[in-house]
Amino acid sequence: MAKVLFVLASLLIFRNDLLINAAFDSSIIIEMAKIVMDNYCTVEKVLGMKNAIEAASSNTEVLNIPDGESLARILTSGVRGTIIDPRPVVTFEPNYVPASPPKMPPLPPEQLVAVLQTSIKLDILEGNIGYLRIDHILGEEVAEKVGPLLLDLVWNKILPTSALIFDLRYTSTGEVSGIPYIVSYFTEAEPVIHIDSVYDRPSNTTTKLFSLSTLLGERYGIAKPLIILTSKNTKGIAEDVSYCLKNLKRAIIVGEKTAGGSLKLDKFKIGDTDFYVTVPTAKSVNPITGSTWEITGVTPDVEVNAEDALATAIKIAKLQSQIPAIIDGSAALIADNYAFEKVGADVAEKLRGLLAKGEYNTVLSQEGLEIQLSADLKTLSGDKGLMTTKNTPALPPMNYSPEMYIELIKVSFHTDLFENNIGYLRFDMFGDFEEVKPIAQIIVEHIWNKVVNTAGMIVDLRNNVGGPTTAISGFCSYFFDADKQIVLDKLYDRPSGTTTELRTLAELTGARYGSKKSLLILTSGATAGAAEEFVYIMKRLGRAMIVGETTAGASHPPKNFRVGETDVFLSIPTVHSDTTNGPAWEGVGITPHIPVSADAALGTAKGILNKHFAGQK
Known part of the structure; x- marks a missing residue:
């Protein structure tokens, strides 16, 4: 330097x-x-x-x-x-005369009203969206003097609106004391929030700015949408207000990047000359970011030309106005349909709490809403199956020729025969029973018959992500005997309030493997849904040894629900396994008998069976 x-x-x-x-x-x-x-x-x-x-x-x-x-x-x-x-x-500036700070003159009420009406613009837009433009941020002292008039002329008309667009595109002047005064109307009274720190260089002091616990009139609150419009002419105090509200996640900023001005500029005479130097003597340090908007400006959440900012904000405000109903509708659907009633009620209550706390105030689009709602539902429930989803129509059934079915089945299943007559069967998804039934004979001929006569079998579900559970009874039945019907599981359906028993089937296509021969099932952290239901049944009934990793802890296949008349859809697990003897597998997964890494599971299983058969010789 x-x-x-x-x-x-x-x-x-x-x-x-x-x-x-x-x-x-x-x-x-x-x-x-x-x-x-x-x-x-x-x-x-x-x-x-x-x-x-x-x-x-x-x-x-x-x-x-x-x-x-x-x-x-x-x-x-x-x-x-x-x-x-x-x-x-x-x-x-040879003729420079220092300007005195402007003071509010004692004006008659009617003149004061006229002054305020020219400096503040107010409108109520379609959809009960408030519009407020202020070109100068009043200091706390002046605001208190004109406070009652501001309430009557402006604020009390804004309060009933569903959302507010706060236009600071033309705001280039203001007072530091106005920062907490404005910010406080969009926060709660308690707890008091540290919103900014102002360092003043000449006095070498730092002043912390806090939200105000008492205000004239009512607060706009934290739940209703607030959108701030900015431009490259938004400067100084207006930038600070925008930056504070943005980082408190209380406002969405729409428009252009702001000027990157100064919180405070002071002008100094250079010695005994006609030269003057103006420098920024104070700076803002935001307690949330640890940085400032000065020099760099405030970057909008949605960057558009200043002249397009209002139209863009109106679109966002209309979306925001729909969010309370969407969140409330989602909460109601979950409370009424989620498989576990207590969990559903808890998720619904907490979801409404997030809305009340303003957690959805910064949503910019329906896609953004769906992403945030999905993340919140998974966090609140711990269930990966509870989320938003797309309303994708079911594909029409494919008319495959027998030859095409054979090729498809060969790709979908993998079999092998290891030493000591150990069979290996891998498939990565369960199919719907009604879809599988017509091709059951093909599966038996080209897949099942290759492993059914082995001395022991390894069923590999390490990459099985689930699917419909309708085929579970049939698949389980192959590993039990025909002389006795066994209750495999009891499934409770929350929407209907009914319980259905899964039982082994008396008749099957092809030969059974039976209940006597050794069966090992391989699992991983990716094993989910219907695959977990199969593993859960076989472990609980003592029919198989489980080798690998704890499973995903997913859920039974969810159902899709439309939220009201909107285009938002929820995927909600509505069924859970029998929990009369304690928790099942949903949300926690299934712990293997032999815990090893997924990569080592096959080698471990083969070692166990080889040792077993070697001992029989």
Whole structure:
């Protein structure tokens, strides 16, 4: 930094092409550097200026510059380049008269009303969407003076709206004390929130800004949508308000990136001259991000041209106005239909709580709503099957030829025969019973008959992601004897309030494997749904040894429900296995008898069976 200013001083002294009769003393550089060093808001950026001051003070040459304006421009460029900040400016103003801070004059009520009506624009848009434009952020003191009028003319008309569009596209001035005053109307009274920290360099003090626990009039609250419009002309205090509300996740910002202005600018006279330097003397540090909007500006959540911001905001507000009904409808569907009644009621209550806390205030699109709702449902329930879904119509049944069915079955199933007559069967999805029944004979001939006469069998479900459970009874039946019907599981259906027993079938296509021969089932963390139901039954009845990893802990196949008359659909598990003797497998998975990694499961299973058959010889 010192080097940069020293080069600047040399440039000002020795550029012969600028030499004319006008002359300025080099003390200008010294005084300017001192002012910047003592008052600029970020101390770290000016630490090296001490050396620059010493270098400049030892130079007794006269600055030969055409005029004051030219020197001011060069000094401005030098300061900005040195501290990497476009905001400082040096001016040459022989006739400058310091302006007094504006004060609210004592106006008659009717004139005060006229002033407020010209500076604040209010409208109620279609769909009960409020529109409020303020071009100057009032300080707390002035706001309190005109507060009753503001309530009657503006705020009380805004309160009944379903959503608010707060237009700050033209707001370039304001008072720091207005920041917590505005932000507080969109937060709760308690607890008080730390919304900003303001460091003032001249006094070397930091002031923390907190939301206000008491306000004149009612709060807009945290549940109703708030959309802030911004433009490249949104500056200073308006940027701070936008940044605070954005990072509190209380507002959606729509429009252009803001100016990247200053919280506070002060103008200083440079020595006994007509030069002045204006520098940012205070800076905002947001407690949530640890950074600031100054210089960089506030980046919108939805970036559009300023002139398109209002129309875009209206679309978002209309979507936002539908969200309470969608969340409430989702909660009701889950409470009434989720497989486990207590869990469903708890999820519904917590989901409504998230809405009340404003957790859906920053949703920008239906897709975004569905993504957030899905994530919340999975978190609240711990059930991966409870989520939003697409209303995809069922595909019509395919008319395959017998040859095509054979090829499809060969791809879907994998068999092998290991030493000691150990059979291996792998398939990665369960099919619907009504779809499988017509091709059962083909499956038996081309798949089942290859492994049914083995001495022991390994059924590999490590990659089986589930599917319909309608074929579970039939598949289980192959591993039990025909002389006795066995209750495999009891399934409770929440919407109908009925319980159905899964039993082994008396008649099957093809030969049974029976209940005597060894059966090992391989599992992994991906084994889910119907595959887990099969593993659960076989383990609980002691028919198979489970080798591998704990299963996914998914659910029975869910049903799809439409949320009201909207285009949002929920996938809700409605059935659960018998829990009269304790928890089943949903949500927790099935622990194997022999826990090993999925990759090692097949080798372990083969080792177990080989050792078993070796002992029989």
